[in-house]
Amino acid sequence: MDTKNREGLVVITATEGHVLDKGHITSTTVEKDRAAGVVRSKKAEKRRVAIKLDRSQRRKWLIVGVFLMGVMIIFALTLSSLQLGAQIKGASSSRPFSTASTSKASVQAARVHVYRVFPSDSGIMLPVIDGHGYVWFGEMATNHLARLDPRTGAVQTWTPPGGEDGIMANIVDGQGNVWFTEQNANYIGVFHPASQTFQTYGFGRSEKERVGLQDLQFDASGKLWFSELMGRRIGQLDPTNGNIRTWAVPNGVGGVAAYPFGLAIAGNDQVWFGTFTGGVVGHLDPVTGQIKLYNLANPHEQVYATAADGRGHIWFTELQFGKLGMIDTGTGRVIELSVPRILGDPEDLHSIVVARDGNVWFTSSGANALVRYSPETTNFTFFQLPLPNSGLFGLALDAAGRLWFTSGGGQQANYVGVMTP
Numbered sequence: 001m002d003t004k005n006r007e008g009l010v011v012i013t014a015t016e017g018h019v020l021d022k023g024h025i026t027s028t029t030v031e032k033d034r035a036a037g038v039v040r041s042k043k044a045e046k047r048r049v050a051i052k053l054d055r056s057q058r059r060k061w062l063i064v065g066v067f068l069m070g071v072m073i074i075f076a077l078t079l080s081s082l083q084l085g086a087q088i089k090g091a092s093s094s095r096p097f098s099t100a101s102t103s104k105a106s107v108q109a110a111r112v113h114v115y116r117v118f119p120s121d122s123g124i125m126l127p128v129i130d131g132h133g134y135v136w137f138g139e140m141a142t143n144h145l146a147r148l149d150p151r152t153g154a155v156q157t158w159t160p161p162g163g164e165d166g167i168m169a170n171i172v173d174g175q176g177n178v179w180f181t182e183q184n185a186n187y188i189g190v191f192h193p194a195s196q197t198f199q200t201y202g203f204g205r206s207e208k209e210r211v212g213l214q215d216l217q218f219d220a221s222g223k224l225w226f227s228e229l230m231g232r233r234i235g236q237l238d239p240t241n242g243n244i245r246t247w248a249v250p251n252g253v254g255g256v257a258a259y260p261f262g263l264a265i266a267g268n269d270q271v272w273f274g275t276f277t278g279g280v281v282g283h284l285d286p287v288t289g290q291i292k293l294y295n296l297a298n299p300h301e302q303v304y305a306t307a308a309d310g311r312g313h314i315w316f317t318e319l320q321f322g323k324l325g326m327i328d329t330g331t332g333r334v335i336e337l338s339v340p341r342i343l344g345d346p347e348d349l350h351s352i353v354v355a356r357d358g359n360v361w362f363t364s365s366g367a368n369a370l371v372r373y374s375p376e377t378t379n380f381t382f383f384q385l386p387l388p389n390s391g392l393f394g395l396a397l398d399a400a401g402r403l404w405f406t407s408g409g410g411q412q413a414n415y416v417g418v419m420t421p
Contacts, residue, residue: 049320063238110383112371115153117146120413123165124406126351126394127416130172135404135416137394138180145170146181148416161187161198171216171224173239174234179224188213188226188237198270203231203243215263215305225271226267227260231315233271234260234273234284234291246308252278252293264306264314266329274303274313281327281334282314283305294327294334305362309354317362324362324373326342340380343367351395351405355421361403370395370419371405383419387412 117124123141130136135148142163144157156286160167166184173179178191186209188204201212211231218224224237228246234378235246251259258275260282265271271284280293281299296303309315316325322345324337339346348365355361360373368383368390385392398404403421408414 015271022098026107027074028208039082042242049163054290068321080244091421105342105380105382107342107369107382107384107387110385110419112385113419113420115148115150115155115416116153117148117408117414117416119294121408121416122146124394124414124416127396127404127406128170128178129173129177129396129398129404130178131399132176133398134208135396136170136172136178137406138170140165140167143180146192158191158196158198160191162187168214171217171218173218176224179216181216181226183211183213185208186210186213188216188224189362190239199356201237201244212259217263217265217271219265219269219271221269225263225265227263229259229261229281232257232259234263234282236286247284247289247291249273249275249282250291252280253295253299254297258282261303262305262316264308264316266308266312266314267310268322270329271305272327272329274306274316275323276302276304281325284330294332296334297336304350305352307352307354307360309358311358315352315354315360316354319349322346322349322364322366324360337373339367339371341363342380343382343384345371346371350393352379353395353397353403355397355401359395361395363395363405365390367394368392370405371419383421385417387415390415390417 034367045270055305065087085270092211100256103155119142122139125138125140127135127137132148135150136145139146139157143159143163145160145167146155146157160182162185163182164184166182168181168183170178174367178192180189182189186204187200191198193419203209212227212229214227216224216226222239226237226238227237228235231244232249234249235244236242249258258278258280260273261276262274263271269286271286273282275282278368279296279299281296281303298321301321304319306314312329314327314329318325322339324339325334327334339349345365346364346367348366350363352360353363358375360375362372367382367389369384372381389411391405392405392407392413394406396404401421403419405417407417
């Protein structure tokens with residue numbers, strides 16, 4: 001049962017972790033799982049919207065999974081409010097923003113190695129690399145958590161307990177355990193590779209209780225932060241005891257509901273997030289519980305992913321209008337850069353990472369390229385993929401500085417790729 005603490009924050013004590021023994025993993029078992037996954041993919045097809053036929057529809061399926069219909073309804077209901085809200089002062093506080101464009105852009109042919117995934121329409125999501133060099137990702141269409149061994153090209157899969165084709169984000173902790181959000185089954189899960197077992201932290205079983213779990217990030221103390229798209233909350237899970245705390249995200253300009261999506265943890269453990277409606281970036285101070293929203297130039301913008309650099313900046317991708325954004329965490333100033341159209345419309349900007357040298361990398365499905373932005377030179381470099389219309393989505397950096405990405409849903413079959421800059 002939910003309880004209130006002195007600060008008025010909702011504290012949820014998770015039910016005892018559900019542990020499931022995966023059992024023996026053999027090639028036969030994996031093939032059976034994959035065969036079952038093909039059957040399940042037909043059910044998953046009802047939830048998603050014609051991935052291969054329309055890029056914008058594919059984008060929405062990748063982003064919200066089973067919550068697509070709900071979000072579309074919300075968009076319709078709030079569209080008029082958004083238009084009005086752009087002219088009204090809201091309750092959220094915001095610092096000045098600026099927009100800019102640049103003609104400094106170049107194109108290079110990306111030299112990549114491709115790893116095919118079976119089945120070809122498995123719906124691979126966001127990748128993460130563990131300390132052994134394995135690449136982990138969810139397969140939404142087959143209801144699997146998957147691991148790629150780059151040395152052999154072999155992909156091993158596990159079926160999460162009570163999974164409903166909804167693994168979105170994942171992250172690896174210091175012990176090598178893989179944490180993930182299961183949107184449709186409404187839980188945060190952790191897979192222990194050493195024991196081949198799952199543990200889950202549920203948020204309710206009924207459809208009305210589904211909160212739309214999205215992104216995951218660890219802070220310096222080992223607390224796991226997450227975003228609830230439909231619950232409109234930012235949450236924190238303590239892996240040591242399973243306790244969960246959540247903070248409600250306030251409305252944006254003109255009272256428009258803000259739906260949190262991507263997360264980033266700044267160097268001082270301050271929590272930053274983008275929202276999928278309302279065109280805002282948010283900041284949560286875990287100490288005071290205060291949330292502050294910063295308005296973008298366009299109230300219709302959808303912020304997809306966020307990433308922190310080592311200089312006090314949060315970088316983010318704007319899904320709808322092809323912009324790269326940055327907010328200075330010290331001053332609150334927002335800068336939005338129009339991504340050059342050197343390869344056509346660079347829409348569908350998804351995942352983003354910041355390399356050790358400070359360069360910002362992100363995926364552009366519209367340009368079919370991995371894009372590097374240099375804050376020092378203000379140059380955009382497009383690394384165009386050799387396979388056209390790949391449907392670029394997820395992006396991750398490994399310890400050696402190589403870029404791993406997931407693709408699928410375009411004209412190409414699903415695959416995992418790696419590029420050395």
